[in-house]
Amino acid sequence: MASKSEQGVWETFVRRPGDLKEGVETPMVLRDLRPGRKKYQMRHVIAMVTRQTPETTGSDELRIRTVVGVLLPESYAINILRDLPMELPGIPYHDFYQALKRAAAESPG
Amino acid sequence: MFSDTRDFMDALRASGDLHEIEKEVHWDLELGAISRLACEKDGPALWFKRITDYPPEITVFSNPMATWRRVAVTFGLAPDSSVKEIYAEYEKREGKLIPPLTVQTGPCKDVVKLGKEIDLFDLPAPMLHDGDGGRYLGTWDMAVSYDPETQWVNWGMYRFMVYGSRHLTGFPRPTSHLGKVFQEHYVAKSKPMPMALVIGADPISHFTAAATYHIGGDEAALAGGLRGAPVELVRCETSELLVPANSEIIIECEVLPDCVGLEGPYGEYPGYRTGEMGNGILCRVAAMTHRKNPILTVDATGYRDDSSTITALTGAIAIKHRLERHGIPVLDVNVPREGAVHMAVISVNYGGEQVARAILETLTSRRALISKILLVEPDIDVYDMGQVLHAFSTKCHPAHGIYVVHYEGRANTLTPCYSQGERAMQKGASVLYDCTWPGEWSREWEVPVKATFETIFPEAVREKILSEWKNYGFKE
Numbered sequence: 212m213a214s215k216s217e218q219g220v221w222e223t224f225v226r227r228p229g230d231l232k233e234g235v236e237t238p239m240v241l242r243d244l245r246p247g248r249k250k251y252q253m254r255h256v257i258a259m260v261t262r263q264t265p266e267t268t269g270s271d272e273l274r275i276r277t278v279v280g281v282l283l284p285e286s287y288a289i290n291i292l293r294d295l296p297m298e299l300p301g302i303p304y305h306d307f308y309q310a311l312k313r314a315a316a317e318s319p320g
Numbered sequence: 321m322f323s324d325t326r327d328f329m330d331a332l333r334a335s336g337d338l339h340e341i342e343k344e345v346h347w348d349l350e351l352g353a354i355s356r357l358a359c360e361k362d363g364p365a366l367w368f369k370r371i372t373d374y375p376p377e378i379t380v381f382s383n384p385m386a387t388w389r390r391v392a393v394t395f396g397l398a399p400d401s402s403v404k405e406i407y408a409e410y411e412k413r414e415g416k417l418i419p420p421l422t423v424q425t426g427p428c429k430d431v432v433k434l435g436k437e438i439d440l441f442d443l444p445a446p447m448l449h450d451g452d453g454g455r456y457l458g459t460w461d462m463a464v465s466y467d468p469e470t471q472w473v474n475w476g477m478y479r480f481m482v483y484g485s486r487h488l489t490g491f492p493r494p495t496s497h498l499g500k501v502f503q504e505h506y507v508a509k510s511k512p513m514p515m516a517l518v519i520g521a522d523p524i525s526h527f528t529a530a531a532t533y534h535i536g537g538d539e540a541a542l543a544g545g546l547r548g549a550p551v552e553l554v555r556c557e558t559s560e561l562l563v564p565a566n567s568e569i570i571i572e573c574e575v576l577p578d579c580v581g582l583e584g585p586y587g588e589y590p591g592y593r594t595g596e597m598g599n600g601i602l603c604r605v606a607a608m609t610h611r612k613n614p615i616l617t618v619d620a621t622g623y624r625d626d627s628s629t630i631t632a633l634t635g636a637i638a639i640k641h642r643l644e645r646h647g648i649p650v651l652d653v654n655v656p657r658e659g660a661v662h663m664a665v666i667s668v669n670y671g672g673e674q675v676a677r678a679i680l681e682t683l684t685s686r687r688a689l690i691s692k693i694l695l696v697e698p699d700i701d702v703y704d705m706g707q708v709l710h711a712f713s714t715k716c717h718p719a720h721g722i723y724v725v726h727y728e729g730r731a732n733t734l735t736p737c738y739s740q741g742e743r744a745m746q747k748g749a750s751v752l753y754d755c756t757w758p759g760e761w762s763r764e765w766e767v768p769v770k771a772t773f774e775t776i777f778p779e780a781v782r783e784k785i786l787s788e789w790k791n792y793g794f795k796e
Contacts (some may be wrong), residue, residue, distance in 0.1 A: 224453065224582065224585070224597060224598075226597070226598070240581075240582045242454065247373060248373045248374070248441045248442075249441050249485075250348065250447075251447060251454050251455050251482070252441070252482075252483075252484055252485075253454065253483045253484060253581070253582065276451055277595075278585060278595040278597055278740070279451075279585055279593050279594070279595040280449075280450075280451025280452060280453070280585045280587075280593050280595075281451060282450075282451065297483075297484055297487060297581075298487075298576060298579040298602065298604065299579055299580055299581065299602075300578055300579055300580075301578070301579060301580035302507070302578070302580070303502065303503070303507055303575075303576075303577065303579075303580060303600075303601045303602070304494045304499070304503065304599050304600070304601070305580070305599065306598060306599065307580045307581065307582050307583075307598035307599065307600075308598055310580045
């Protein structure tokens with residue numbers, strides 16, 4: 212099991228309460244909360260999340276913020292499966308999350 | 321007139337409007353919180369000399385023009401000039417255009433980084449508010465872009481967030497000048513749009529970028545006219561775009577026509593974080609150039625930020641000119657600071673339904689940034705919000721004096737009272753409160769007489785009272 216200090220801590224934003232599904236492969240945008248100059252660097256990934264605590268699973272921790280930036284009290288365990296491109300194909304001024312889903316569907320599993 | 325940010329900071333120091341912080345401050349919320357509180361206290365501009373995780377050569381200057389005193393200094397006026405005097409000075413100068421000069425090089429080229437040398441995390445972009453989508457590098461900035469069909473160069477102040485070492489996301493609204501040019505001339509043709517993000521130019525250039533100015537207008541020439549001297553521009557390393565040569569930092573990018581990234585949410589100028597998220601644009605950085613010991617300029621956006629002065633001021637004058645062009649009997653316009661560029665007070669020779677509807681139509685036909693309008697008569701000083709509130713409370717008929725217009729596709733998506741659904745459709749409304757007496761009311765028989773010293777006593781009585789005032793025992 213990874214020690215607490217080695218575990219990654221990530222944050223993601225969701226539009227609606229039901230947007231984060233547990234136990235299924237989910238495309239998401241993460242930001243890295245490790246301290247230092249590169250804190251808040253973004254990453255597009257496909258990941259699996261569960262409502263377990265990082266202490267029990269040894270996985271990285273995921274924190275959730277709402278569309279208005281409010282941090283939710285519950286945290287999740289996250290298992291990052293693979294990365295999606297930084298330059299995500301999509302139409303400017305159109306929904307980013309739809310572009311993320313399309314990229315995940317086209318990504319080799 | 322100031323040639324760069326550093327000259328401006330010297331002037332603010334001399335007028336007592338700059339506070340220098342030697343203590344180390346963290347870029348992650350601490351800097352933003354200090355700057356925010358300074359705005360809310362009407363405090364001075366701030367120069368952070370030591371930023372956690374960064375060398376002392378890179379510093380941060382925040383809230384350049386968030387008070388009327390600092391706007392006055394920008395224009396070379398006495399710092400305690402009234403809002404009315406500052407409005408008048410801008411209006412006097414804005415008609416004069418002085419085209420920019422192109423120079424071969426300048427201080428912004430002291431350090432040049434290209435390709436893989438670039439790392440945006442080398443700059444102490446602050447996390448300004450807890451819960452923002454990211455670290456905003458572009459707040460007190462100037463995005464330079466170009467319309468390939470008309471050759472029009474646009475300067476605009478838009479927000480840009482660090483996404484990765486060589487990527488930014490931004491939210492120039494789709495109805496903004498940059499957003500319009502990008503969609504019509506680049507996205508439609510699947511071409512990347514060159515853009516230069518200028519940070520820390522001379523103060524008037526930033527003022528101009530934030531100004532409400534007509535589409536197709538030459539903002540570089542406007543800046544020259546306002547300064548009384550041409551702005552010196554230098555060519556970018558990776559595009560034909562020209563940027564102010566004395567700027568602190570230049571980020572040269574391509575805005576991608578076929579890619580997206582998450583942008584926002586962000587605590588914006590209306591004073592709220594509205595949930596405008598995920599509908600922005602993605603930029604790939606091609607070059608970063610900067611001065612030696614660069615100063616990153618920041619607007620700690622929110623209630624009473626820099627837009628509450630400069631966007632309000634230029635918006636008010638633009639509204640006045642627009643109404644004049646449409647034949648509306650406008651006398652004066654104020655966009656009050658606490659109204660977060662959502663409210664305008666307009667004085668007219670006469671009001672009524674026809675004038676009210678014409679004003680609403682004129683101010684919402686392309687994009688609708690102002691959603692509350694108070695229409696007052698010439699006896700009201702539009703800069704005196706006590707008088708305005710009195711007129712609104714007493715003269716606006718709650719059933720017959722309120723006019724509303726609804727629209728879709730051009731609402732201000734940052735307006736906090738709109739739902740997420742309305743925001744997505746850019747759907748909204750503007751309301752006008754007519755605080756003028758009905759034109760058909762007889763002045764002799766129907767219009768109530770205002771019960772103030774100036775209006776309800778004969779001139780002879782007023783003169784006597786004023787001349788005898790101290791004899792009644794009053795000191796002032």
